[in-house]
Amino acid sequence: VIQEAFTALPKVSYDFVIVGGGTAGAVLANRLTENPRWNVLVLEAGPSNEGVLDSIVPNYSFNLQSTIYDWNYTSTPQPGLNNRRVAIPRGHILGGCSSINGMFYTRGSSDDYDRWAKVTGDDGWSWKKLLPYIMKNERWTTPTDRRNISGQYNHSVHGRNGKTFVSLYSVPEALDAKIMEASKELGGDFRHNIDTNSGDALGIGWLQVTVGNGERSSAATAYLAPEYLKRPNLHVLVKNRVTKVLQTTTNRGVPVVRTVQFSEGYTSTGAKYEVTAQKEVIMSAGSFGTPHVLQLSGIGDAKELRAVGIHPIADLPSVGKNLTDQPQFTLIWPLGMNETQTFTPTAEHQAQWLAEWRANRTGPLTGVGVNSIAWIRIPDSSPIWQNHSDPAAGRKTPHLELPFIGGGLYPLPGRIMGTNNVVAEPHSRGSISLNSKDPFDPPLIDMGILTHPYDLLALKEGISAIRKFLTASTFAEWNLSLAYPFKDDSTDEEIEQAIRNVAASNVHPVGTAAMSPKGADYGVVDPDLRVKKVAGLRIVDASVMPFITCSHTQAAVYAIAERASDMIAASWR
Ligand SMILES: Cc1cc2nc3c(=O)[nH]c(=O)nc-3n(C[C@H](O)[C@H](O)[C@H](O)COP(=O)(O)OP(=O)(O)OC[C@H]3O[C@@H](n4cnc5c(N)ncnc54)[C@H](O)[C@@H]3O)c2cc1C
Secondary structure, three states, X not given: OEEOOHHHOOOOOEEEEEEOOOHHHHXXXXXXXXXXXXXXXXXXXXXXXXXXXXXXXXXXXXXXXXXXXXXXXXXXXXXXXXXXXXXXXXXXXXXXXXXXXXXXXXXOOHHHHHHHHHHHOOHHHOHHHHHHHHHHHEEEOOOOOOOOOOOOOOHHXXXXXXXXXXXXXXXXXXXXXXXXXXXXXXXXXXXXXXXXOOXXXXXEEEOEEOEEOOEEOOHHXXXXXXXXXXXXXXXXXXXXXXXXXXXXEEEOOEEXXXXXXXXXXXXXXXXXXXXEEEEEEEEOOHHHHHHHHHHHOOEEOHHHHHHOOOOOOEEOOOOOOOEEOOEEEEEXXXXXXXXXXXXXXXXXXXXXHHHHHXXXXXXXXXXXXXXXXXXXXXXXXXXXXXXXXXXXXXXXXXXXXXXXXXXXXXXXXXXXXXXEEXXXXXXXXXXXXXXXXXXXXXXXXEOOOOOOHHHHHHHHHHHHHHHHHOOOHHHHHHOOOOOEOOOOOOOHHHHHHXXXXXXXXXXXXXXXXXXOOOOOOOOOEOXXXXXXXXXXXXXXXXXXXXXXXXXXXXXXXXXXXXXXXHHHHHHOO
């Protein structure tokens, strides 16, 4: 069961305490309690996901932002964005970001994982070794519209017995046929790739989503489903925020950190508790929550910690550094056609769609708004390579992600088409640090967006690629003209300024507690995810990625958490 008061929990000793019941935390909670002898406590700051309609209806996911289900973080002024502050949503709910995300299921390329193996010296992080864990997470299912999907994915690279539902997009749009016609006509970078989740991520593929039976499949619905919450050894406490991890003892001069301090409710005035894990504390508070709690606890850059009045227990300067996210913005192309040839949803449509969803779990509300994505490389001949190194992990790795947003209702197109422009592997890096030693004071989050000149040039390469794609003859009848964030005839300078005025985070922050080889004098965790310079503490979430995957990040987090569960279980067997 899910509890909101620590006093309501049975008085047992916990083998493992998991900080954060998010994407990774829910996986660990499930897998570690497969062993009935191990008691596990999950501490989640946000409320339960149960019954939250916006988290169940796939098309409602945007409603969750700027609510109680969001941490509502705002970045520091971003020099690369003309000093704007940008919003960075994060799930504040059981299931974490997987309960509020866009449900895109994209794994990245095999190169991405092979690079992790190379930079950590642990072959277990390679694509080949992780693929079984990727598949262990996945429960492939038919899309909600039950169309014939042969030729739209590669059966052999998908798992059928996992926990998280993965399916193909479910709301056909007029745009779909056009994308595939253009792909056929242009080929090359725009060739059709039957499954961009196969390790070779390049080309245009159909979108796979974490949706099953018309509902969002999150880490909470999948790994903390009622059948698992029934386990007597699994204890889930929501609406309780961890404020610190504390040194429990010292073992041969090494601080042992197995005690967790937490505060009930959403404000600093709640009751305070401490709990000590018999085996390990696992930090799964995400790319912001994990480094924030570590720093509050004295684990981080000793100089920076002392400056805010925190006594360091482990000097790990990499905590909170290497913050990596993909810069992105959307181009809007109105269709030069009249209203009868296009489709604009009304309030009446919305009501009908909700009624259909409630009755059958089918219809337009099962869609996430995107059906296909182009993953492409910047040409080898581009002048960009004269001044910049290639940030991609290898030749099967795209530099750019270009999702297509149609918005119509088949067979009519929407009044506008959107093309998202994302730098899949950026060069810019940001950081997260303490504003003060008050755990309820939000951290300073510097996303570093567009601070490296490569990233802006790469976005401009993305614009060229989109324009090239739209020259395909199939688009002629739509009379597309660019309306936002600049015009077809804008100058180079106007385009650069427009990008800096609208670009934002792709909401995929990673890397703030990154893995490095055992014994390295940089990085935060060893390849087995144990925090360096202390004992009793591991990190399992998006923060451990040394490099971002060229993708949306949930599939990689699930893979990390599935492998971590095995590693942790093995070390206590
Ligand atoms: C709006 C949005 C859209 C996205 N879209 C996609 C997408 O379409 N596809 C995709 O693949 N990825 C997407 N992502 C990214 C993806 O969801 C994340 O990378 C992934 O879920 C992160 O998992 P995690 O376990 O690292 O962290 P989280 O899932 O964020 O889990 C961290 C958990 O810890 C809790 N927590 C934090 N601090 C504390 C504390 N002090 N005490 C107690 N609990 C704490 C949080 O409340 C949260 O539940 C999106 C993310 C967002 C926010």
